[in-house]
Every structure is written in structure tokens, then in C-alpha cells.
Amino acid sequence: MKRSRFARRGALNRDAEQLARLAAGLAASSSRVEDAFWEHRLDEAIDRLLRTGNEETLNHALDHLFGTNGRAYDALADQIESRAEGGVLGAGNGEFDVAMFAAPLLAWSRFTIPSGPLPGGALAAARTQLQAHVLAAGAKLALADFLYSPDQLPRGFVETWRLANQLAKAAVDDKDARIDPRQLPETTRFISDTRYLIGAVLAPRGQALFRWQEEDGSREQSATQWSVQGGSALQPLFTGCALEPLLPEVFHAACRNADQGLRIYSLRAAVAFLQTVLNVKPQQLRAVVAPFHEERLEEYRVGFTLADSSQVVHGVVWPLLGAEDETTDSAGQIESVLEETGIGSVVVLEQRFPLEFCDDCGMPMYPTPEGETSHAELPEDLPQAPAHLH
Numbered sequence: 001m002k003r004s005r006f007a008r009r010g011a012l013n014r015d016a017e018q019l020a021r022l023a024a025g026l027a028a029s030s031s032r033v034e035d036a037f038w039e040h041r042l043d044e045a046i047d048r049l050l051r052t053g054n055e056e057t058l059n060h061a062l063d064h065l066f067g068t069n070g071r072a073y074d075a076l077a078d079q080i081e082s083r084a085e086g087g088v089l090g091a092g093n094g095e096f097d098v099a100m101f102a103a104p105l106l107a108w109s110r111f112t113i114p115s116g117p118l119p120g121g122a123l124a125a126a127r128t129q130l131q132a133h134v135l136a137a138g139a140k141l142a143l144a145d146f147l148y149s150p151d152q153l154p155r156g157f158v159e160t161w162r163l164a165n166q167l168a169k170a171a172v173d174d175k176d177a178r179i180d181p182r183q184l185p186e187t188t189r190f191i192s193d194t195r196y197l198i199g200a201v202l203a204p205r206g207q208a209l210f211r212w213q214e215e216d217g218s219r220e221q222s223a224t225q226w227s228v229q230g231g232s233a234l235q236p237l238f239t240g241c242a243l244e245p246l247l248p249e250v251f252h253a254a255c256r257n258a259d260q261g262l263r264i265y266s267l268r269a270a271v272a273f274l275q276t277v278l279n280v281k282p283q284q285l286r287a288v289v290a291p292f293h294e295e296r297l298e299e300y301r302v303g304f305t306l307a308d309s310s311q312v313v314h315g316v317v318w319p320l321l322g323a324e325d326e327t328t329d330s331a332g333q334i335e336s337v338l339e340e341t342g343i344g345s346v347v348v349l350e351q352r353f354p355l356e357f358c359d360d361c362g363m364p365m366y367p368t369p370e371g372e373t374s375h376a377e378l379p380e381d382l383p384q385a386p387a388h389l390h
């Protein structure tokens with residue numbers, strides 16, 4: 001199972017019941033012919049709910065299946081995501097495949113990572129690079145004129161579907177789409193974070209949308225070229241930031257890859273950041289890794305200290321993603337990423353910590369080498385330290 005949800009109690013309404021039944025049929029099907037039957041009916045039901053903004057029924061059906069039929073849950077989640085992020089426009093000979101995609105950009109900075117409305121120059125540069133390295137020849141493109149932070153991404157399937165529709169309509173004319181920044185929440189500032197370019201790509205039905213679907217293309221090639229050329233074209237927008245562009249993909253897949261990528265990136269960024277602000281070598285740093293629980297294991301937190309001090313100077317959260325739980329070797333993964341940075345030592349604590357946050361600023365509390373928790377705070381006498389890290 002990809003995502004975790006808490007099952008809600010209560011009877012299913014008729015629409016949710018129908019979704020659950022169709023998804024169970026699809027999950028149990030053993031042929032492509034039968035798959036197509038169930039998928040077609042499921043698509044019609046999902047499309048109707050998306051069109052009428054019925055987020056609740058979609059979630060209700062998912063919640064129900066999560067507790068009772070894991071394979072049907074996965075089938076339904078996949079189908080809802082794919083209907084929300086793309087589909088077919090037009091009719092007859094004028095049919096087009098269209099997909100909303102995201103281009104995740106991992107960044108870290110001592111200063112501010114930009115977000116918000118995109119200047120025309122940056123938008124044009126992104127368009128040129130995407131067309132050269134990521135999209136199929138002749139595919140039409142619409143980009144949102146907004147650089148999204150994670151808390152500004154569409155929340156829920158209906159919002160995702162609405163944004164996908166707005167972009168798809170703009171893609172018909174190969175034009176970018178205006179996003180009203182007043183509709184989006186403020187961004188929380190972090191040392192390392194993800195930003196997203198979001199767009200829609202459109203091509204005649206059955207034709208390639210992405211460069212790697214073409215005979216002489218490949219994902220590896222697109223990833224490298226986008227990372228290098230796209231990265232340098234976007235660098236002016238990210239003044240004072242380190243930037244790592246990930247391969248753009250259809251929306252939900254891109255978001256999942258970005259979440260995975262950011263966990264690793266944030267650990268590396270933390271070591272690089274501390275090297276810069278404390279003027280130390282990685283060998284002079286220590287990381288303390290520990291599991292944090294609420295009702296169940298929620299996340300790992302990593303407290304960074306100088307090798308000869310217990311004061312936590314910086315912290316990184318490693319959230320569990322998808323179906324990960326206490327049986328996943330998260331501590332081992334964290335340890336190996338940190339060891340690659342050349343850090344002096346990594347201490348893994350076995351004890352369970354409660355999911356605590358700072359009473360004053362709401363930031364997470366991090367583990368200390370002594371097995372306690374502490375607020376992360378840079379020493380105050382730093383030469384050019386940022387005033388407050390939060």
C-alpha cells in the first residue's frame with residue numbers, strides 16, 4: 001500500500017460503495033480485457049465525483065478499502081490519481097492526451113529559498129529547457145506562472161483536478177497559465193526544501209508526451225540534461241541557493257519522488273550548511289538519530305552537534321513515507337547517507353521519543369547524545385549567522 005490513512009467508521013454512501021465495489025472488481029481481475037471493463041466504469045464514476053467536487057466520497061471509499069482490501073485500495077488510489085492529473089481532451093479526430101506534471105527542485109540556502117509568482121524570464125527559460133530535454137517534440141506545454149512550495153500544492157484530488165484542468169486548457173494554446181497568488185498560503189521557511197514547477201503537456205492521442213517515450217530518448221538522458229541545463233537556466237532565480245532539479249514526471253509520481261529525494265537531500269544539506277556557518281569540517285560534526293512516536297512510529301529526527309558538545313545546533317526530520325513503518329530500516333538508510341558526507345560520527349538511539357515540538361515556535365525537538373530532546377539552536381556568537389533559523 002502506498003499511502004496510509006486512518007479508517008473512518010460509518011456506513012458508505014451509495015457513490016462510495018460503488019467505487020469500492022468497482023475497485024475490488026479491478027483488483028481481483030486476472031485479465032487485461034476484464035481490467036479494461038472495470039477501469040472504464042471506475043473512470044466514469046471518479047470523473048463525475050471530481051467534476052462535482054465530491055472529495056469526501058473519494059476519501060470515504062479509500063478509507064473503507066484501506067482497512068478491508070489493500071489491493072483494491074491501491075487500485076482505487078492509482079485510478080483516482082491518474083484521473084485527477086490527466087486524461088483525454090476533445091473528441092473524434094481532435095482528441096488529445098494531456099497530463100499535469102511537476103518538476104521538483106531540491107534546494108538549500110542559508111538565506112531564503114524563493115517561492116511565489118515566477119518572473120517572465122524564469123518562466124521562459126524553464127519552458128525552453130523543458131521543451132528541449134523533457135517533453136516530446138511537438139508536444140504543447142502550459143506552465144503555471146508560480147513556483148510552488150510543498151504547502152502550496154493543491155490539497156486533495158479535486159483541487160489537483162481543477163489545477164490540471166486550468167493547465168490543460170492553456171496547453172491547448174501552448175500558453176502559460178496565470179495563478180492567483182492570493183489563493184495560496186504563505187510558505188514556511190526551511191534550510192532545505194522542495195520547490196515545484198507545475199505544468200501540463202498535451203499531444204495528439206497516442207503520441208509521445210515526454211522525450212523518453214521517443215525512440216532515441218531515455219529517462220536517464222532527460223534527467224541528466226534537465227539537471228545540468230535546466231539547473232543552470234534556473235539558477236538566477238535561486239540566488240544564494242544550492243539547487244538540484246529532479247526529473248519532471250506526472251504530478252503524483254513527481255511529488256512522491258520529491259518527498260523521497262528531499263529526505264536524503266536535507267541530511268546532506270544539513271552537513272553542508274553547518275560546515276559553512278560553523279566553519280568546521282564534517283569530521284567535527286556528530287549526528288544523533290532517533291525514532292519519534294505518537295500512537296505509532298511517525299518519523300525519525302536527526303540532531304546535529306559539534307563532536308565535543310551536546311548542544312543540538314541543527315535538526316532534520318526524516319518522515320516515514322507511504323507504507324514505511326517500524327519494520328523499515330530507516331535508521332540504517334539515514335546512517336548510510338550521513339556517513340557518505342564524511343561526518344565524524346552517527347549515534348543511533350533505540351529508545352522511543354514522544355513526538356514533541358517547541359512550545360514557543362512549534363519547531364520539532366531533536367534528540368541529544370544523552371538521550372534527551374532539545375531545541376536546535378546555533379551558537380549565538382557566530383560571525384554571520386542568520387538571526388533565527390526557523
Ligand SMILES: [Zn+2]
Nearest residue numbers: 358360361362
Ligand atoms: Zn523554538
